Amino acid sequence: MNQAFLDRVRIVLVNTTHPGNIGGAARAMKNMGLSQLYLVDPYRYPHEEATRRASNADDVLEGAVVVKNVQAAIEGCDLVIGTSARERRIPWPLKDPRACMAEAVSPRHQRNIAILFGREHSGLTNEELAMCQLHLHIPTNPDYSSLNLAAAVQVVAYECRMLAQGETVEVSEASGWDMPLADAGDVERMHQHMANTLATINFIDPANPKQALTRLRRMFSRIRLDEMEVSILRGMLNRIDKAVARNKAD
Amino acid sequence: MNQAFLDRVRIVLVNTTHPGNIGGAARAMKNMGLSQLYLVDPYRYPHEEATRRASNADDVLEGAVVVKNVQAAIEGCDLVIGTSARERRIPWPLKDPRACMAEAVSPRHQRNIAILFGREHSGLTNEELAMCQLHLHIPTNPDYSSLNLAAAVQVVAYECRMLAQGETVEVSEASGWDMPLADAGDVERMHQHMANTLATINFIDPANPKQALTRLRRMFSRIRLDEMEVSILRGMLNRIDKAVARNKAD
Numbered sequence: 001m002n003q004a005f006l007d008r009v010r011i012v013l014v015n016t017t018h019p020g021n022i023g024g025a026a027r028a029m030k031n032m033g034l035s036q037l038y039l040v041d042p043y044r045y046p047h048e049e050a051t052r053r054a055s056n057a058d059d060v061l062e063g064a065v066v067v068k069n070v071q072a073a074i075e076g077c078d079l080v081i082g083t084s085a086r087e088r089r090i091p092w093p094l095k096d097p098r099a100c101m102a103e104a105v106s107p108r109h110q111r112n113i114a115i116l117f118g119r120e121h122s123g124l125t126n127e128e129l130a131m132c133q134l135h136l137h138i139p140t141n142p143d144y145s146s147l148n149l150a151a152a153v154q155v156v157a158y159e160c161r162m163l164a165q166g167e168t169v170e171v172s173e174a175s176g177w178d179m180p181l182a183d184a185g186d187v188e189r190m191h192q193h194m195a196n197t198l199a200t201i202n203f204i205d206p207a208n209p210k211q212a213l214t215r216l217r218r219m220f221s222r223i224r225l226d227e228m229e230v231s232i233l234r235g236m237l238n239r240i241d242k243a244v245a246r247n248k249a250d
Numbered sequence: 251m252n253q254a255f256l257d258r259v260r261i262v263l264v265n266t267t268h269p270g271n272i273g274g275a276a277r278a279m280k281n282m283g284l285s286q287l288y289l290v291d292p293y294r295y296p297h298e299e300a301t302r303r304a305s306n307a308d309d310v311l312e313g314a315v316v317v318k319n320v321q322a323a324i325e326g327c328d329l330v331i332g333t334s335a336r337e338r339r340i341p342w343p344l345k346d347p348r349a350c351m352a353e354a355v356s357p358r359h360q361r362n363i364a365i366l367f368g369r370e371h372s373g374l375t376n377e378e379l380a381m382c383q384l385h386l387h388i389p390t391n392p393d394y395s396s397l398n399l400a401a402a403v404q405v406v407a408y409e410c411r412m413l414a415q416g417e418t419v420e421v422s423e424a425s426g427w428d429m430p431l432a433d434a435g436d437v438e439r440m441h442q443h444m445a446n447t448l449a450t451i452n453f454i455d456p457a458n459p460k461q462a463l464t465r466l467r468r469m470f471s472r473i474r475l476d477e478m479e480v481s482i483l484r485g486m487l488n489r490i491d492k493a494v495a496r497n498k499a500d
Contacts (some may be wrong), residue, residue, distance in 0.1 A: 028401060033391040056394065091428050098412065139411050141283040144306065151278060154401045155408045161389050162348065203489040212482055222473040229469050232462055239451045243494050 002164040003033065005105055009160050010036040011153060012073045012116045014124060017043045021120065023053025023061065024150025030057035032157035033164070036112065037064040038073040053150075070116065070128050075185035078111040079104055082124050082132035083152060085145055090214055092135045093222065097159040100136045105163050108224075110180060115156060120149055130217040131188055133224060179226035190230050190237075191217060197237045200244050252414040253283065255355055259410050260286040260364045261403060262323045264378065267293045267370050273303025273311065274400025275367075280307035282407035283414070286362070287314040288323040303400075320366065320378050328361040329354055332374050332382035333402060335395055347409040350386045355413050365406055370399055429476035436480050440487075441467060447487045450494050 011029055016022055022045060026037060037060055039045060045066065054061045067073050074080050081100055084092075095103070104113045116132065118124035129135060138147060138155055147155075195213055199206040204213060225233075261279055266272055272295060276287060287310055289295060295316065304311045317323050324330050331350055345353070354363045366382065368374035379385060388397060388405055397405075445463055449456040454463060475483075 024398075024401075027398065030394045031390050031397050031401070055396070055398075096412070138408070139415055140281050141411075144280045146305070147281050148274075148277065148305075151274075151281070151401070151404045154404050158388070158405045158408070161391075162346070165389055198486065198489075201486075201489045201493050203486055215478060215482055219473065219475070219479050223469055224472070225469070228465060232465060236448065236451075236453055239448075239453045240490050240493070243451050243490070 001166070002105070005164050006033045006160060007035065008109075008112050009034050009104070009157075010038055010073075010077065010112050010114045011157070012038040012040060012070070012114050013042065013149070013153075014040040014070060014073075014116055014128065015043065015119045016045075016149065017120050018149075019044050019047030019050035020053045021149040022047075022064075023050035023055075023057075024148075025117075025153040026050075026054040026057040026060040026064070028150055028154035028157050030060045031154075032161040034157050034160060035060055035063065037061070038114075039064050039066045040070055040073050041068055042066065070131060071185065071188050073116075074114045074131065074188065075183065076112050077114040077184040078181035079109045079113045079134070080116065080132045080184045081114065081134045081136050082116045082129045083118065083156070084129060084135040084137055085123055085140075085147075090211065090218060092129065092132075092218055094135045094137050096139055097136055097156050098162075100134055101156075101159045101163045103134065104160075108181060111183065114184065117149060117152060126214070130214055130221075131184070131191075133221040179228045182225045182227050182230040186227075186230050187220070187225055190225075190233055191220070193234060193237050197240050197244075201240065252355070252416065255414050256283045256410060257285065258359075258362050259284050259354070259407075260288055260323075260327065260362050261407070262288040262290060262320070262364050262366045263292070263399070263403075264290040264320060264323075264366055264374060265293070265369045266295075266399065268399075269294050269297030269300035270303045271370065271399040272297075272314075273300035273305075273307075274398075275403040276300075276304040276310040276314070277307040278400055278404035278407050280310045281404075282411040284407050284410060285310055285313065287311070288364075289314050289316045290320055290323050291318055292316065320381060323366075324364045324381065326362050327364040329359045329363045329384070330366065330382045331364065331384045331386050332366045332379045333368065333406070334379060334385045334387055335373055335390075335397070344385045344387050346389055347386055347406050348412075350384055351406075351409045351413045353384065354410075367399060367402060427476065429478045432475045432477050432480040436477075437470070437475055440475075440480050440483055441470070443484060443487045447490050447494075451490065 011034060013022060013025060029037060050061060116124055138152055140147060198204045261284060263272060263275060366374055388402055390397060448454045
């Protein structure tokens, strides 16, 4: 049993409306041996309905970390997976829970693995999905695809446990990489820096960035940046910022 | 999609106490494309709590067949699977949901396939389990194995659907992408442009570029850039060049 893997899985519930779903998610997590629960700006929490639905998983619930935004929830992670019910305008690598977890367990990932679950009615925003390297889609009946939030957490947590129990682990091409994967928080800061720099040089209009920023995010999400690469990209952006500042000062 | 298989799966809830669990099970079934629900002597049914939890799966709920005992629920089936949370005194072939469903889908089975779910607190009796050819065990944290009934139905129904879907669904980078892959010549010109720009802003010394350029090449080589991405990157480089040129002209 690969408990170390289960310990690294972080379930992130974004803007959850119904406290009962938070409790149901905590119960599903504990059943499957997961413990890291992050709540991004929940509507009502703590709440007695959450505690009731959590049943005896109150330790998971009490250990939940409440944060203000997704950025704060993905700090310390080197893989961020976003659950997605819909097709997007710009296609993103989309995998079912089994394929996602097979990738997550790869020895390439040494830090925490965040799995984001969106709002009950509207899911994750495009901006939140753009912070993810992988989009996870739970297969459903196309005529009735509105999976309950706690049920979705249950399915994903179950796949985590099935994998931790000893499914064959596929060693990907990237094991034995020379650099650790970058922290998701650092990658997000790099993206924000890039957006600022691109606005400064008038490559994008911050009020109307169109698709360019999304496409750049998608591109980097496919790469899975390592620490050195993020550092090189930040260095490039700093140099560009200086060139522009010097120009403006003249 | 093997819908014929899904149509043959019969979910049998035995002596369910809480009507909410019946509704939750109906919803989980419909989400995954199952429709045959059998209720063996439910405590309270029909019940508004069942209808509420079923959400829009009321067709599954209304189609539910209420019977007096397990014997009546397994008529017309050629495989009966019993879910079991505990080890039994007499060991029985015990399989996880994936292995059970792999067996169920075998062409050996042409009729309906019953999957029995026991009472919330005590599960199936030894007599009921003895009517089953297979015992299904959902892997759980041994310290907290009390899976909610609707959650157990969710996991099993999900495995049914994964199996009915056949191959793992994946929108890969190559198929169904929205843009054609970039021409290798264009990618090479983009790299040369980048090297020039990075020299101009003094990010690298052209005489001694060290590892930065190699690392940037390796970074981009890990994905296959599409035409739009190369065009965006070239556009960025042009903008940076202009910012620097303006500076020098001053």
